[in-house]
Amino acid sequence: MKLPKKKKSERQLLEKELDKLWSKCVLTRDKYKCQYCRQEGNNPHHIFSRSNKNTRWDLENGITLCVSHHTFNSNFSAHLAPRNWWIWLEEKRGKKWVDQLEQRANISAKGLDLQAIKIYLTQILNKLI
Numbered sequence: 001m002k003l004p005k006k007k008k009s010e011r012q013l014l015e016k017e018l019d020k021l022w023s024k025c026v027l028t029r030d031k032y033k034c035q036y037c038r039q040e041g042n043n044p045h046h047i048f049s050r051s052n053k054n055t056r057w058d059l060e061n062g063i064t065l066c067v068s069h070h071t072f073n074s075n076f077s078a079h080l081a082p083r084n085w086w087i088w089l090e091e092k093r094g095k096k097w098v099d100q101l102e103q104r105a106n107i108s109a110k111g112l113d114l115q116a117i118k119i120y121l122t123q124i125l126n127k128l129i
């Protein structure tokens, strides 16, 4: 017997919508260029994991990468060679910036207003395009 698919809650659907909006904002802001190699890039990467909801839709927590520097390059990529990736990021943005973002990522996201985030990201996107 096939189990019925669990219906997504309204909140989950809204989160999915925000993920899409966030991705579009990051890519548009970065002009679809990998911020490492400046080649074409269409991978919006979360600097601190998506599981940190407090920064999941924070545009500072997003950076555009090409697929190689996002996932596959064994010398430099956010997922496969994270050590070099973090060194580069700290050089690019400064340690203080990274530390502050990390602090924000670790704050509890209880009571996060998803509707307000949606309005905010939509406004940003409209300004960017």
Ligand SMILES: [Zn+2]
Pocket: 034, 035, 036, 037, 038, 039, 041, 065, 066, 067, 068, 069
């Ligand atoms: Zn790249």
